Amino acid sequence: MNILITGGCGYIGTNVVAHLKERGYRVRILDNLMYGYNPLAKDFDMIKGDIRDPQVCLIALKDIDTVIHLAGFTLEQCDQVGRTVSHEVMVDATKNLFESSIQAGATRFLFASSCSVYGQQSDVAIEESVPNPTTFYAELKLLSEEYLRYRYMPSQFGKGKRPSNFSGKLPYPESMRTTIMRFATAYGPSKRMRWNTIPNKFIADVWQRKPIELFGPQQHRPVMHTQDIVHAIHLLLETKQTNDVETLNIGSNQQNYEKESLVREIVGEIGGTVKIVDTPDARDYRVSFDKIEHLGFKAECTPKMAANVLYKGLNSGEFAVRDDKIVVTT
Numbered sequence: 001m002n003i004l005i006t007g008g009c010g011y012i013g014t015n016v017v018a019h020l021k022e023r024g025y026r027v028r029i030l031d032n033l034m035y036g037y038n039p040l041a042k043d044f045d046m047i048k049g050d051i052r053d054p055q056v057c058l059i060a061l062k063d064i065d066t067v068i069h070l071a072g073f074t075l076e077q078c079d080q081v082g083r084t085v086s087h088e089v090m091v092d093a094t095k096n097l098f099e100s101s102i103q104a105g106a107t108r109f110l111f112a113s114s115c116s117v118y119g120q121q122s123d124v125a126i127e128e129s130v131p132n133p134t135t136f137y138a139e140l141k142l143l144s145e146e147y148l149r150y151r152y153m154p155s156q157f158g159k160g161k162r163p164s165n166f167s168g169k170l171p172y173p174e175s176m177r178t179t180i181m182r183f184a185t186a187y188g189p190s191k192r193m194r195w196n197t198i199p200n201k202f203i204a205d206v207w208q209r210k211p212i213e214l215f216g217p218q219q220h221r222p223v224m225h226t227q228d229i230v231h232a233i234h235l236l237l238e239t240k241q242t243n244d245v246e247t248l249n250i251g252s253n254q255q256n257y258e259k260e261s262l263v264r265e266i267v268g269e270i271g272g273t274v275k276i277v278d279t280p281d282a283r284d285y286r287v288s289f290d291k292i293e294h295l296g297f298k299a300e301c302t303p304k305m306a307a308n309v310l311y312k313g314l315n316s317g318e319f320a321v322r323d324d325k326i327v328v329t330t
């Protein structure tokens with residue numbers, strides 16, 4: 001299998017790249033290094049380039065049969081770079097990459113979406129639940145998802161409901177299988193650490209001897225360890241069970257946390273104090289991961305495990321807490 005991983009130098013990507021390469025997959029990375037450094041060793045097949053550039057995508061896709069599309073912005077970065085650039089990177093580039101993948105003969109496209117498309121839900125959300133994004137980031141993820149679903153079955157979308165800027169010219173190939181991966185919030189170690197996701201933020205606060213600032217203590221959020229995300233992606237690469245277009249929640253039924261109990265678990269493990277703060281955040285969702293579990297996936301790591309590993313790693317200097325600064329060309 002020849003795999004192109006966009007965003008392979010990121011928090012999730014570095015873990016995926018290392019895991020797949022170790023297992024003998026041929027992996028190429030397309031990443032614009034927006035954090036200003038390359039966290040991967042030099043012997044990786046790496047193209048430094050922007051997914052918004054169609055020519056770069058076509059070069060990166062040469063001889064590729066499988067695309068794992070991880071490149072994108074976080075919620076905070078969407079706010080930072082503004083709506084136009086966010087839309088270009090998160091939606092337009094996804095459409096182009098998908099079309100270029102068809103053109104290049106790829107037969108598998110895995111797209112990193114997010115459980116945050118559920119936004120606010122009173123019941124446990126399943127893949128068929130009506131999404132209710134409460135952030136611009138989640139809206140953009142949903143737009144890309146809709147495009148991928150639309151490309152497979154335009155008839156599902158009534159007139160006026162078609163995703164805008166439809167640019168697909170080639171028919172959806174019979175051999176193509178698209179998987180929309182709605183990840184839970186990721187935590188745990190990476191060669192390109194992120195400290196702004198929960199529970200990583202909580203762990204960093206404890207290590208810095210700061211009170212954990214917790215907002216929305218009773219709100220729910222599914223979380224998932226980076227190593228478990230990697231195993232889920234690996235399973236999806238190998239499974240024969242997905243439909244032509246499959247949407248899957250990626251996480252664990254055991255890790256749908258009320259945020260306060262997540263914080264308590266971490267404090268119970270590595271100490272620390274908690275300060276409840278009043279920051280508005282409408283996100284509150286619990287998610288069913290039955291579908292991926294039926295494919296054979298079972299999460300093996302926990303926030304407690306990550307708390308210990310990250311805390312020790314911060315003490316030893318293996319990890320450093322730093323704010324992410326990004327450089328984005330417009």
Ligand SMILES: NC(=O)c1ccc[n+]([C@@H]2O[C@H](COP(=O)([O-])OP(=O)(O)OC[C@H]3O[C@@H](n4cnc5c(N)ncnc54)[C@H](O)[C@@H]3O)[C@@H](O)[C@H]2O)c1
Binds near residue numbers: 009033051115
């Ligand atoms: N981390 C999470 O909790 C989480 C949860 C749900 C979904 N996701 C999604 O998973 C994907 C990976 O997330 P992450 O946490 O690893 O993020 P990250 O910011 O650590 O990694 C993103 C990578 O994409 C690259 N990139 C960004 N814009 C690019 C562009 N225009 N061209 C080429 N490369 C570009 C960056 O340089 C970076 O290496 C993202 O799409 C994210 O939205 C993440």
